Amino acid sequence: MPRMLDVSDEVRAEIGDEEADRLLAGENAPGSYDCTSCRTPGDSELERTSTVLFIGDETAVLAFAHATCLPSQVVQVTEEQLRGAVRSISGDTVDLDPQKVVPEQAVLGVTSGLVLIAGELHPALVVEPTAPIVRPGAVGVGDDFLPLLIEQGFMPLTELSEVPPVRHGWSVLLAMGQLHAVLQPSANGGQPVAWWQAHQPLQVTDGWRAAANKHQQVLMFAAPVGSIGRQPREDLLRDALDKAAANGKLVGAALPLAGT
Numbered sequence: 039m040p041r042m043l044d045v046s047d048e049v050r051a052e053i054g055d056e057e058a059d060r061l062l063a064g065e066n067a068p069g070s071y072d073c074t075s076c077r078t079p080g081d082s083e084l085e086r087t088s089t090v091l092f093i094g095d096e097t098a099v100l101a102f103a104h105a106t107c108l109p110s111q112v113v114q115v116t117e118e119q120l121r122g123a124v125r126s127i128s129g130d131t132v133d134l135d136p137q138k139v140v141p142e143q144a145v146l147g148v149t150s151g152l153v154l155i156a157g158e159l160h161p162a163l164v165v166e167p168t169a170p171i172v173r174p175g176a177v178g179v180g181d182d183f184l185p186l187l188i189e190q191g192f193m194p195l196t197e198l199s200e201v202p203p204v205r206h207g208w209s210v211l212l213a214m215g216q217l218h219a220v221l222q223p224s225a226n227g228g229q230p231v232a233w234w235q236a237h238q239p240l241q242v243t244d245g246w247r248a249a250a251n252k253h254q255q256v257l258m259f260a261a262p263v264g265s266i267g268r269q270p271r272e273d274l275l276r277d278a279l280d281k282a283a284a285n286g287k288l289v290g291a292a293l294p295l296a297g298t
Contacts, residue, residue, distance in 0.1 A: 044088045046110035052091055053100065061089060074101035074108070078214070092237075107211075108219070109229045145169075146234050150217060150242050151272045152249060153257060153279070155201055161242075161250040162257040163210065163220070164275065165234065166266045181262050184289050190222070192260065192289040198279060202257065205291035208233070210256040212295060217242055220258065221296065250295050259290040 043062055050058040073080045074090055081087075086105035091098055091112045145168045153162040171183035188194060191205050207223040209230065216239035221230035242250075250256055265282045269275040282288040 042084070042086045043082055044086060044105055044110040046089070046112075048112045049089050049091045049110050052093065052098070052112055071102040074103045078104075080104050105229075107213075108235075109224070109231055111231055113232065113235060147268070148217075148220075148234060148236075148240070149266075149268065149275065150240065150246055151275045152243075152246055153198065153259075153272075153276060155198055155257075159245075159249050160201060160253060160257050161246045162259060163217075164266055164279065165220075165258060165260040167263050169263055171262075183260065183262050184287070187260055187289050192258075192291045194286070195259070195283045195288045195290050196286065197283050198276075202290040202292055204255065205293055208258075208291065208293045209296040210250075210258070210293045212242075212247070212250060212256075213239070215242070215247055216240060220293065254295050255292045256295055257290060258293050259288055261288050 045058045045061060053061075069083055070079060070081050071087070072078070080102065082102065088103045088105045088108050088110040090101045090103050090108060090110065092101060093112060093114050147166050147168060149164045149166075151162055151164065152159045154160075167183055170181035171186065172181070184194070190208075193202050195202060207230070209221045210217070211219040211221055217236060218239050219232045219235040222233040224231050259279060261279075261282045265285075265287045266275070266278045269278055279288065
């Protein structure tokens with residue numbers, strides 16, 4: 039029986055037409071699978087299923103997701119991340135042309151915590167890359183992380199005295215009480231795509247989840263590499279956020295909550 043698979047053009051370009059056609063014909067696609075996003079069972083014979091290709095430095099893993107959770111796409115990760123993700127992904131290793139292997143890129147570190155603003159606790163995600171982010175196609179060194187986010191509608195923050203404006207079209211995907219992804223609008227107007235995706239769903243505290251359900255939105259703050267660091271306590275995280283804002287190195291937005 040043919041599978042109800044979606045194979046995007048970018049996934050097809052990486053795995054090749056022959057492999058893509060075999061998947062669509064049902065030769066290599068699984069019947070049942072665990073969704074790489076929400077981790078619940080799926081069945082490619084009964085429901086639309088997306089192919090999601092995780093590409094490391096030397097390895098690629100083809101995983102499957104409910105089409106309602108994620109669109110078919112290519113996700114670039116480091117080899118170390120991919121080896122860890124293989125243990126949690128029901129997928130197959132795919133041989134790629136060595137010339138198509140993606141060089142190691144900066145990884146987005148994401149920390150969850152509760153932030154007190156105007157006397158009320160808000161669920162927040164703090165995003166900080168592990169290396170400078172250079173604008174695609176740019177030549178030379180630099181860090182365009184904040185300018186790129188500002189172009190996407192995130193607001194520069196000089197202090198955390200009020201909740202930043204809502205960025206419609208973006209959302210935070212929370213499923214089964216775990217953090218799965220930050221989604222952004224698709225360039226072609228289709229389903230949202232993952233701006234950041236957890237390779238293993240991240241646990242959040244009961245207080246964070248309760249605040250997210252109360253507000254139905256999550257505050258996302260972003261800072262350049264070296265601005266925040268991994269803080270072991272929420273009070274230290276808040277201090278780091280205040281310092282980054284005072285130094286002009288913080289942007290933020292309120293993102294609607296997707297899931298529960």
